[in-house]
Amino acid sequence: MTRKGKxxxxxxxxREQLNQRLxxxxxxxxxxxxxxxxxxxxxxxxxxxxxxxxxxxxxTEWRQGGFREWQQQQLALQVVQNLDDENALGQKALxxxxxxxxxxxxxxxxxxxAQSLIAHEEDSETRWLRLRELCAxxxxxxxxxxxxxxxxxxxxxLALEKLNSDHAREKEFWKWTExxxxxxxxxxxxxxxxxxxxxxxxxxxxxxx
Numbered sequence: 639m640t641r642k643g644k645x646x647x648x649x650x651x652x653r654e655q656l657n658q659r660l661x662x663x664x665x666x667x668x669x670x671x672x673x674x675x676x677x678x679x680x681x682x683x684x685x686x687x688x689x690x691x692x693x694x695x696x697x698t699e700w701r702q703g704g705f706r707e708w709q710q711q712q713l714a715l716q717v718v719q720n721l722d723d724e725n726a727l728g729q730k731a732l733x734x735x736x737x738x739x740x741x742x743x744x745x746x747x748x749x750x751x752a753q754s755l756i757a758h759e760e761d762s763e764t765r766w767l768r769l770r771e772l773c774a775x776x777x778x779x780x781x782x783x784x785x786x787x788x789x790x791x792x793x794x795x796l797a798l799e800k801l802n803s804d805h806a807r808e809k810e811f812w813k814w815t816e817x818x819x820x821x822x823x824x825x826x827x828x829x830x831x832x833x834x835x836x837x838x839x840x841x842x843x844x845x846x847x
Contacts, residue, residue: 644692645700647682648673657708660701666694745779748772 640646645653652673659669673679673692683689752772759765 641704643699643703644683644687644690644696646704647686649678649682652676652678653704653708656700657705660705661709666697669697670694748775748779 645656648656656669656673659672664672670692679692680689683691752768756765756768759768
């Protein structure tokens, strides 16, 4: 859904700065005083809102909408950055392609959440239901692992086929070079005796003596 409020129509760079300030805990009054004098803000308000100023209600609406979306995006970006950092992940076993690392990250957090849920559940019937739900999630993750392993095997098989094909082509090439007519073209026999260039060089050397 495209947002059409006053703040949503501001340039990206200003919205980014505003989100950073909201994240840092700036209050509505200071934010309005910071935004209002900007020429870019004034231009947007004049064009779309009959020059009505940004107020506290506009900021509250943005805080509950666009700002929350921005926070979610920042969190997602941080997760991706952490997945690329072995030290942040804490285990080298979580290294690999992004999708594989993300799947492992989900599996680790699922395991931690499962342990917490089961440990704090006192009712045995509810605990059993929780386990069944978790088994369904684990089963889906396992299917993803198996599919990934199948893709890996397929890639290795294709690489082996290519290697065998390259080896076969090279073998055929050297066999082709053994044909007499081809060898004659590739390795023409030189005329016996001294070449004209060598003879001319010897004559020059003799004249200098």
